Each structure stands twice: as C-alpha cells, then as structure tokens.
Amino acid sequence: SQQGEEDPQALSIQEGENATMNCSYKTSINNLQWYRQNSGRGLVHLILIRSNEREKHSGRLRVTLDTSKKSSSLLITASRAADTASYFCATAGAGNNRKLIWGLGTSLAVNP
Amino acid sequence: GAVVSQHPSWVICKSGTSVKIECRSLDFQATTMFWYRQFPKQSLMLMATSNEGSKATYEQGVEKDKFLINHASLTLSTLTVTSAHPEDSSFYICSARVFGSLEDEQFFGPGTRLTVL
Numbered sequence A: 001s002q003q004g005e006e007d008p009q010a011l012s013i014q015e016g017e018n019a020t021m022n023c024s025y026k027t028s029i030n031n032l033q034w035y036r037q038n039s040g041r042g043l044v045h046l047i048l049i050r051s052n053e054r055e056k057h058s059g060r061l062r063v064t065l066d067t068s069k070k071s072s073s074l075l076i077t078a079s080r081a082a083d084t085a086s087y088f089c090a091t092a093g094a095g096n097n098r099k100l101i102w103g104l105g106t107s108l109a110v111n112p
Numbered sequence B: 001g002a003v004v005s006q007h008p009s010w011v012i013c014k015s016g017t018s019v020k021i022e023c024r025s026l027d028f029q030a031t032t033m034f035w036y037r038q039f040p041k042q043s044l045m046l047m048a049t050s051n052e053g054s055k056a057t058y059e060q061g062v063e064k065d066k067f068l069i070n071h072a073s074l075t076l077s078t079l080t081v082t083s084a085h086p087e088d089s090s091f092y093i094c095s096a097r098v099f100g101s102l103e104d105e106q107f108f109g110p111g112t113r114l115t116v117l
Helices: none
Strands: A010-014 A019-024 A031-037 A043-050 A055-058 A061-066 A071-076 A085-092 A100-102 A106-111 B004-007 B010-013 B019-025 B030-038 B044-051 B067-073 B076-081 B090-098 B112-116
Touching (some): A031 A061, B004 B090, B019 B030, B019 B112, B030 B067
Parallel strands (some): A010 A106
Antiparallel strands (some): A031 A085, A055 A061, A061 A071, A085 A100, A085 A106, B067 B076
C-alpha cells in the first residue's frame, strides 16, 4: 500500500542546480528512508532519518523531516547527470512487521 | 557489504509454465526478505514478507497459491510464479533486512524482469 505522495512526480534540471523532492505520509512513523532507483534496476538506500531527528546530511544529500506536517524533503545539491534516477521515500512504522510503506516516487532528470 | 543478488535477471516463459526467482543475501544473514512487484513508471508494490523458517505473510490481494514463497535459510528466499500468465509480466524485486539489525533499512536485489508470452 502507498503511504502518500511525493512531489513533484517528475523534475528536470540542469547539471549544477539543486533538486528538491518532497514526500508526505499519513501515519505515525519510526523512521523515514529515501531510496534511489536507476531505470530497470533495484533500489539503493540513500539515507534514513528517525522520527526524533529533523535534519540529516550525507554528502550532497540533505534530508529534512517535519513530523508535525508529516512530510520530508530530499535535497540534492550540485546535481550531476549521474543523479538521473527515480527517488522514493519509504516510511517504517513503530510496529514489529518492519515492512516499509512506499511513496509514489519522483523521476529526476539532470541534463548535462 | 549488504549485497543482495537475484537470479535470473530476466526470464521469458510461455503461458502456463512456472518460474522460480531466487533472492540471496551474499554477505549477511537475512531474517526477513521482502518481495515486491513494480509496474513501469510506478512505485513498488509489496507482495509478501518472508521470514526464515516460517510461512510468508502475503499482502491483501496477492494470491499465495499463485506466488509461492520459500525462505529456507537465512540467505535464500525464492518466489515461484505458478502457471504464469501474461498479466504476471512485471519487474520483481526482492529485498532483505540484516539479521539482528535494529534499523528498517532494506537492501535490494537488482530485480528480475519476467515476460510471459
């Protein structure tokens, strides 16, 4: 089942620009994760932010979490053509089944 | 570390045949593996959660007799699509959680593209 929505659904930018993607969710969470998927491939885990964290960085990635608004954002700074991919957010609840609830994804195209 | 493989990476089969997809954690033990299905330009749809040594838990609307899951060891789970039909054509992806991990991070296989003729 889908947790919520990501926006934009598609984003096209030039190399060097920043890309911001947003994710909204509906239920209370234990953590929120961002994944990347290149076309026709599996997913790669990018970053995990816990419900008691507000911001997290990893290289060119910056993730924020606002639990009051039930939303998160992923910022990719100084984008590169190799960042072209689909980006998905996924939330983990506090229960024990440990399954992730997935967003619909944002398709990012970085033009050289 | 935390590498997950899937085999085969693609398969084409005739309608009515069964297809088995393997998911292996190569450098870690996985108590839990997940099987997803993904349609073009869409998000992942969780099919089932597979725990080593026990029956898989299927999501609502997923036929357990159609999609047989076996998690025989801490490093291997298999998905068998029985009596495949063209509507079963899709991209199937597995993922695994590390045994003993307190995190919910999942490590994904590269996916298997199934085409049923």
